[in-house]
Amino acid sequence: MENNRGLKHGRIYRHALARVLKIRVLLFLCMAPFALWSQPGFEERLSFDQIQMILSEGIAQRDVGKQALGWYKWAIYREQETLNRDSAFQYLARSVDLFLIAGDTTAYYRARAELATRLPERGMAEEALQMQQEALDYFRKTQNKRLETLVLAQMARVYQLKGDTAQASVLKKAFRDKGLMLQDTFLLITVFLDDISRLQIEQNYRDAISLAFRVLELAQQSRRPDVATFAEYQIGILNRQAGDHYMALRFLKRAERSVSAAYDPLRRDIYRYLSATYSALDSLPKALEYATRHIELGDTLLSRDRIATSQRLAVQYGEKERSRQLAELAKEMAAVELSKRQQRDFFYAILLFFGAIILALFFMVRDYRHRLATNRVITEQNEKINQQTIRQLEDALRIESMQSILEGQESERKRIANDLHDSLGGLLAATKMRLENLSGKLPVLGQNEEFGKIQGLLNDTITETRQIARNLQPGSLHQFGLMKAVRDLIVRFRGDGVPTIDFQHFGEFNGIDHTIALNCYRIVQELLQNSIKHAQATEILVQLTRTENELALLVEDNGIGYDPQTVSRGMGTDNLSQRVQFIHGEISIQTSPGQGASTMITVPLA
Amino acid sequence: MFAEGLESMLKGESDFEVCGRARNAADTLQQVLEMHPDVLLLDINLPDKSGLDVCKQLRAESPDVKILALSMHNDESYISAMLSLGAQGYVLKNTGRVELCAAIRALAEGRTYFSQEVTDTMMQSLMRERKGGTPKEPPKISRREREVLKLIMDERTTQEIAAQLFLSEKTVESHRAALLAKLGARNTAGLVKAAIQWKIIED
Known part of the structure; x- marks a missing residue:
C-alpha cells in the first residue's frame, strides 16, 4: 500500500x-x-x-x-x-x-x-x-x-x-x-556501488566482488582514498557473505589500515566484521579483540551520537512546540470542521428522513389507490359474474320451464291424439259400419235421404277427427323422421285456395334427436300456417338442409310480408322464437311489407 | 269394438269367412301361422307393436298371406312404408263397406288395392316433391339464396355478404351450404359453374 x-x-x-x-x-x-x-x-x-x-x-x-x-x-x-x-x-x-x-x-x-x-x-x-x-x-x-x-x-x-x-x-x-x-570516474563509481548493492541483494556475490574490484581500481586512479577504503571494505564483507573468510579477512585488514579518520563509523563496521570473520575462522582471541574495539569505538561514537542527538533534540523541541501549536490549530480546525460536518450530516439525515417519509407516503398512497382500483375492478367483475350467473340461471330456468311446458304440451297432445284416434275414432268407425250393416239389412234406409245425410255427416266427423288427431300428433315423425313428417304435413295442405307449396330437402334426416326434430316440425308447421293464414301467399317454398353439424329450415313465401320491427304476430312468433331458443337455434327473418317473408332457422347438431 | 263391427259387417258377405280375430301383434302372428288366411286386415296402430313391424315379420314367415293395411293415417310416409314392407292394399279405417269388400276381393285375386283418398295422397306427394340436383330440372332457389349466390359470384367474402344483406355470417354460411347441396357443387367455383349452367342468375 x-x-x-x-x-x-x-x-x-x-x-x-x-x-x-x-x-x-x-x-x-x-x-x-x-x-x-x-x-x-x-x-x-x-x-x-x-x-x-x-x-x-x-x-x-x-x-x-x-x-x-x-x-x-x-x-x-x-x-x-x-x-x-x-x-x-x-x-x-x-x-x-x-x-x-x-x-x-x-x-x-x-x-x-x-x-x-x-x-x-x-x-x-x-x-x-x-x-x-x-x-x-x-x-x-x-x-x-x-x-x-x-x-x-x-x-x-x-x-x-x-x-x-x-x-x-x-x-x-x-x-x-x-x-x-x-572522464568522470566518480560517476562510474557511483553506478558501480549501486550495482554492487543490487547484486548483493540478489546474492550474486561473484559479480558484486568483481565490480567492487573495479571500484577500488577507479578510486585509486582518481585518488579517492575514502572510496578505496570503502571498496576494500565492500570486497571484504562480500567475500564474507560469499563464504570466503580468508579473502574477507585480507580486504577487511586492508580497509582497517587505509581508513583515515579515527572515529569514522566505517571503522566501527570494519571492526565488527573483522570480529565476525575471525570468529568464523576460529581465531577467537582476535575475534574478541576486534569485538572489544568495536564496542569501544561504538561507545565513542555513541557519545558523539549523544551530543548530536541532544543538539538534534533541542532543534526538534522548537519544532515540536511549533508542531504542537500547529496540531492545536489543526485540532480547532478539525473541531470546526467536525461541527460543520455534523451539521451537514444532520442536515443530510433530516433530508434523508423526510425523503424516506415522502417516498414511503408516495408508495402507500400509490398502493392504496392501486388497491382501491383493484377492489373496484374485482367488485365490478364479481358483479358481472353474478349478473352473468343470474342470467345463465334465468336462461336455464326459462329453458327448463319451457322444456317442461313444451314436453307437457306434447304429451298432452299425444294423449288427446291417441284418444281421438283409438277411442273416438274407433267408436265412429264402428258406428259407421253398423249403420252400413243396417242399411244392407233394411234396403228402405238406403233410399231414405235423411239416412244418407246422417252417413255423410258421420263421414265428415271421422275425417275431421282424423285431421285433428294428426295435427296434434305427427305420428310419422317418430316413425319415419323429420323429412317424411314435413312432407306429409305439406301434402295435407291441399285443396282449393291453398297455395302451391314446394318442398326441397338436402341431406340425411334420420338420426336427428327427437326433441330437435319435433320442434323443427312444429316450427315448419307454424311458419306454414302463418304463410297460408296471414300472408295470403300463393307460393311457398319449404326447404330442409342438413349439413354435417347443422340443420337449416327455410320457409319463404310471396305473401304480403310484414314489418318485423313493428308488427308483432302474437302468440305465433312468440311460440316460434321460444322453440328456436329451446333448441339453441338462430332465427333470421327477412321481410318487409309487400315483399313476402323469408324465414330461416339454423339449428346446431351435436 | 272396431274389430267386432268389422266382423259383423263382413259376415254379411257370402263369399267371406272370418277365420280369426286378434287383439295384438303376438296374437296376430300366431293366428296367421295357424289359420293360413287368404287376406289379413292389419291395423297399423296395434297396442303392443307397430303394424309396420308385424307386416315385415309376416312377409318373412308367411309370404302367401295378402295384407290389407287399415289405418287412420292418410299419410304418404305410412302408405309408402307399408307398401315397401309387402302390404298389397291400404285403406283408411273410415272406408265404407262396399269399398272395403272390393279391396278384400281384389287382394284375394292377387291384385293391389288403394282407396281413393290414399291414391290422392300418393299423387300429391309425388307432385310436390322435387328432388334436388336432378339434371333435367333446375332446383328451386329461394330469394335469399339467389341474393347470396349473386354476391358469391361477385367474389364477395362471407363478411361482406353478411354486412350487405344484414345477415349474420352464420346464416350466410348456411345459405351457402344449402346452395352447395342444391346445385351439387363442392366449392365456390362449382357454385358459379352450376349457376351459369342453370341460368339461375340472369342480369
Missing part, C-alpha cells in the same frame, strides 16, 4: 511539474552549470549521524531541499544497512516530493530516476523507463552530461531487469562511452 502511495506521488507530481517547469526552465538553464555539476551531498557516503543532522537541520531551517536530500541519503543508507528496498522506495518517494516543492528540478529528476530504478521489481518497468526518459530529456536539455550518463546507466539496468538485453547493452555502451568521454 505504501508503495502505491509513493508511486501515486510520483504520478501526481509528474503532471504538476509540467506547469512548474515552464516557469523555471530558463532560471535553471542559467544556474545548472554552477549549481548542479557538483550536487553536494549526493555522492558522499554519509554516516547515520550525518544524515540525521541534515534532516534535523532541514526541518529546523525549513529548508525543504535539505530535507529532501536527507531523505534521499537516508533511503540509500537504510537500503544498504537493512537490504530493505521497500522502505528505501518510500523514503525516495518522499524525497522526490520534497525536491519538487523545493523547486530543485535537477535534484528532483535525479531522485525520481533513482526511484524509477526500484520500480521494475514491482512490475512497473514501463513506468520506470518513462520516468527515467523524462529525467534523461531534462538532463539533455540542461546539458547535464554527468546526470545524463547516470540516467543512461540506470535505464540500462531497467532494460536488463525487463529482459530486454539488446536495448540494455545499447544503453550500457552509450553510458560507458559517455562516462569515458566525461
Whole structure:
C-alpha cells in the first residue's frame, strides 16, 4: 500500500511539474552549470549521524531541499544497512516530493530516476523507463552530461531487469562511452556501488566482488582514498557473505589500515566484521579483540551520537512546540470542521428522513389507490359474474320451464291424439259400419235421404277427427323422421285456395334427436300456417338442409310480408322464437311489407 | 269394438269367412301361422307393436298371406312404408263397406288395392316433391339464396355478404351450404359453374 502511495506521488507530481517547469526552465538553464555539476551531498557516503543532522537541520531551517536530500541519503543508507528496498522506495518517494516543492528540478529528476530504478521489481518497468526518459530529456536539455550518463546507466539496468538485453547493452555502451568521454570516474563509481548493492541483494556475490574490484581500481586512479577504503571494505564483507573468510579477512585488514579518520563509523563496521570473520575462522582471541574495539569505538561514537542527538533534540523541541501549536490549530480546525460536518450530516439525515417519509407516503398512497382500483375492478367483475350467473340461471330456468311446458304440451297432445284416434275414432268407425250393416239389412234406409245425410255427416266427423288427431300428433315423425313428417304435413295442405307449396330437402334426416326434430316440425308447421293464414301467399317454398353439424329450415313465401320491427304476430312468433331458443337455434327473418317473408332457422347438431 | 263391427259387417258377405280375430301383434302372428288366411286386415296402430313391424315379420314367415293395411293415417310416409314392407292394399279405417269388400276381393285375386283418398295422397306427394340436383330440372332457389349466390359470384367474402344483406355470417354460411347441396357443387367455383349452367342468375 505504501508503495502505491509513493508511486501515486510520483504520478501526481509528474503532471504538476509540467506547469512548474515552464516557469523555471530558463532560471535553471542559467544556474545548472554552477549549481548542479557538483550536487553536494549526493555522492558522499554519509554516516547515520550525518544524515540525521541534515534532516534535523532541514526541518529546523525549513529548508525543504535539505530535507529532501536527507531523505534521499537516508533511503540509500537504510537500503544498504537493512537490504530493505521497500522502505528505501518510500523514503525516495518522499524525497522526490520534497525536491519538487523545493523547486530543485535537477535534484528532483535525479531522485525520481533513482526511484524509477526500484520500480521494475514491482512490475512497473514501463513506468520506470518513462520516468527515467523524462529525467534523461531534462538532463539533455540542461546539458547535464554527468546526470545524463547516470540516467543512461540506470535505464540500462531497467532494460536488463525487463529482459530486454539488446536495448540494455545499447544503453550500457552509450553510458560507458559517455562516462569515458566525461572522464568522470566518480560517476562510474557511483553506478558501480549501486550495482554492487543490487547484486548483493540478489546474492550474486561473484559479480558484486568483481565490480567492487573495479571500484577500488577507479578510486585509486582518481585518488579517492575514502572510496578505496570503502571498496576494500565492500570486497571484504562480500567475500564474507560469499563464504570466503580468508579473502574477507585480507580486504577487511586492508580497509582497517587505509581508513583515515579515527572515529569514522566505517571503522566501527570494519571492526565488527573483522570480529565476525575471525570468529568464523576460529581465531577467537582476535575475534574478541576486534569485538572489544568495536564496542569501544561504538561507545565513542555513541557519545558523539549523544551530543548530536541532544543538539538534534533541542532543534526538534522548537519544532515540536511549533508542531504542537500547529496540531492545536489543526485540532480547532478539525473541531470546526467536525461541527460543520455534523451539521451537514444532520442536515443530510433530516433530508434523508423526510425523503424516506415522502417516498414511503408516495408508495402507500400509490398502493392504496392501486388497491382501491383493484377492489373496484374485482367488485365490478364479481358483479358481472353474478349478473352473468343470474342470467345463465334465468336462461336455464326459462329453458327448463319451457322444456317442461313444451314436453307437457306434447304429451298432452299425444294423449288427446291417441284418444281421438283409438277411442273416438274407433267408436265412429264402428258406428259407421253398423249403420252400413243396417242399411244392407233394411234396403228402405238406403233410399231414405235423411239416412244418407246422417252417413255423410258421420263421414265428415271421422275425417275431421282424423285431421285433428294428426295435427296434434305427427305420428310419422317418430316413425319415419323429420323429412317424411314435413312432407306429409305439406301434402295435407291441399285443396282449393291453398297455395302451391314446394318442398326441397338436402341431406340425411334420420338420426336427428327427437326433441330437435319435433320442434323443427312444429316450427315448419307454424311458419306454414302463418304463410297460408296471414300472408295470403300463393307460393311457398319449404326447404330442409342438413349439413354435417347443422340443420337449416327455410320457409319463404310471396305473401304480403310484414314489418318485423313493428308488427308483432302474437302468440305465433312468440311460440316460434321460444322453440328456436329451446333448441339453441338462430332465427333470421327477412321481410318487409309487400315483399313476402323469408324465414330461416339454423339449428346446431351435436 | 272396431274389430267386432268389422266382423259383423263382413259376415254379411257370402263369399267371406272370418277365420280369426286378434287383439295384438303376438296374437296376430300366431293366428296367421295357424289359420293360413287368404287376406289379413292389419291395423297399423296395434297396442303392443307397430303394424309396420308385424307386416315385415309376416312377409318373412308367411309370404302367401295378402295384407290389407287399415289405418287412420292418410299419410304418404305410412302408405309408402307399408307398401315397401309387402302390404298389397291400404285403406283408411273410415272406408265404407262396399269399398272395403272390393279391396278384400281384389287382394284375394292377387291384385293391389288403394282407396281413393290414399291414391290422392300418393299423387300429391309425388307432385310436390322435387328432388334436388336432378339434371333435367333446375332446383328451386329461394330469394335469399339467389341474393347470396349473386354476391358469391361477385367474389364477395362471407363478411361482406353478411354486412350487405344484414345477415349474420352464420346464416350466410348456411345459405351457402344449402346452395352447395342444391346445385351439387363442392366449392365456390362449382357454385358459379352450376349457376351459369342453370341460368339461375340472369342480369
